[in-house]
Amino acid sequence: MTIIAEPMHARPRSPEHLAGLFAGGWPEFIFHDQQTKRHIGRIRDLFGDLELVLLDDGVPVAAGWAVPLCWNGETDDLPAGYNDSLARALADHDAGRTPDTHAVLAAQVHPGRQGEGLAARLLTALCDDAASRGRGRVICPVRPTHKSRYPLTPIERYQHWTRPDGLPFDPWLRTHVRMGARILAAAPRSQVITGTVAQWQTWTGLTFPDSGDYVIPDGLSPLHIDHRTDTGTYAEPNTWLRHR
Ligand SMILES: CC(C)(COP(=O)(O)OP(=O)(O)OC[C@H]1O[C@@H](n2cnc3c(N)ncnc32)[C@H](O)[C@@H]1OP(=O)(O)O)[C@@H](O)C(=O)NCCC(=O)NCCS
Numbered sequence: 001m002t003i004i005a006e007p008m009h010a011r012p013r014s015p016e017h018l019a020g021l022f023a024g025g026w027p028e029f030i031f032h033d034q035q036t037k038r039h040i041g042r043i044r045d046l047f048g049d050l051e052l053v054l055l056d057d058g059v060p061v062a063a064g065w066a067v068p069l070c071w072n073g074e075t076d077d078l079p080a081g082y083n084d085s086l087a088r089a090l091a092d093h094d095a096g097r098t099p100d101t102h103a104v105l106a107a108q109v110h111p112g113r114q115g116e117g118l119a120a121r122l123l124t125a126l127c128d129d130a131a132s133r134g135r136g137r138v139i140c141p142v143r144p145t146h147k148s149r150y151p152l153t154p155i156e157r158y159q160h161w162t163r164p165d166g167l168p169f170d171p172w173l174r175t176h177v178r179m180g181a182r183i184l185a186a187a188p189r190s191q192v193i194t195g196t197v198a199q200w201q202t203w204t205g206l207t208f209p210d211s212g213d214y215v216i217p218d219g220l221s222p223l224h225i226d227h228r229t230d231t232g233t234y235a236e237p238n239t240w241l242r243h244r
Pocket of ligand 1: 024025026105106107108109110113114115116117118119120142143145171172174175
């Protein structure tokens with residue numbers, strides 16, 4: 001197989017191929033984050049060239065994208081997570097600051113091609129792209145793929161679970177660490193998603209008869225339902241990693 005990386009928007013892509021690549025992998029509620037919706041249009045307009053696709057004989061098999069931002073290299077200067085990275089990238093751009101860091105905000109491997117190491121090739125391409133633009137730092141607020149199996153465990157503890165060989169317990173964290181990335185910090189509120197109780201019922205397929213905390217499908221932490229305010233609030237925990 002001949003895998004190459006190129007900018008996603010370098011040429012038109014087959015809608016069928018893209019639909020196949022992006023089929024599944026994300027819970028419905030993740031698409032209803034109001035903070036993301038506020039920023040994503042400008043992010044795509046300004047930084048669309050930072051989206052890369054891996055092609056296997058011309059067919060898209062993986063894709064990922066990043067935003068450029070300023071970060072001083074210290075843990076306490078990290079954005080709060082995914083949404084804060086979007087906001088910081090826009091604020092840095094608007095203030096005319098020169099970004100020194102790429103924050104890789106999403107990666108997707110074709111559902112039929114997972115487990116083949118394509119994610120590492122995609123991350124390598126994203127790191128190379130950052131370097132070619134003179135940005136030496138690459139950071140990622142990672143959504144650990146098995147965290148949804150342990151929604152009650154704080155991310156601060158989960159991200160440090162290891163296997164007997166010393167590598168992370170979580171498969172997606174493991175891929176990053178195997179490449180030489182380092183866990184920097186927890187991002188317990190990487191995205192905060194709110195909706196009405198009815199909306200959350202639609203997004204999750206569950207019924208919430210009472211106020212309280214609920215474990216939801218593909219949720220990395222519990223959903224809090226408050227019937228007095230007709231609100232459901234979910235905070236998505238991620239883990240900050242830094243690539244070499
Ligand atoms: C997370 C994701 C990008 C990883 O891509 P990938 O190419 O499968 O990654 P890898 O090949 O490095 O696999 C990582 C680990 O998961 C395992 N794995 C992944 N998919 C698997 C599958 N379908 N069957 C069995 N094992 C699988 C691999 O064996 C590997 O474990 P190992 O360390 O024991 O070898 C991919 O699963 C994906 O697109 N998921 C949906 C979207 C998502 O969650 N993105 C990440 C959030 S930013």
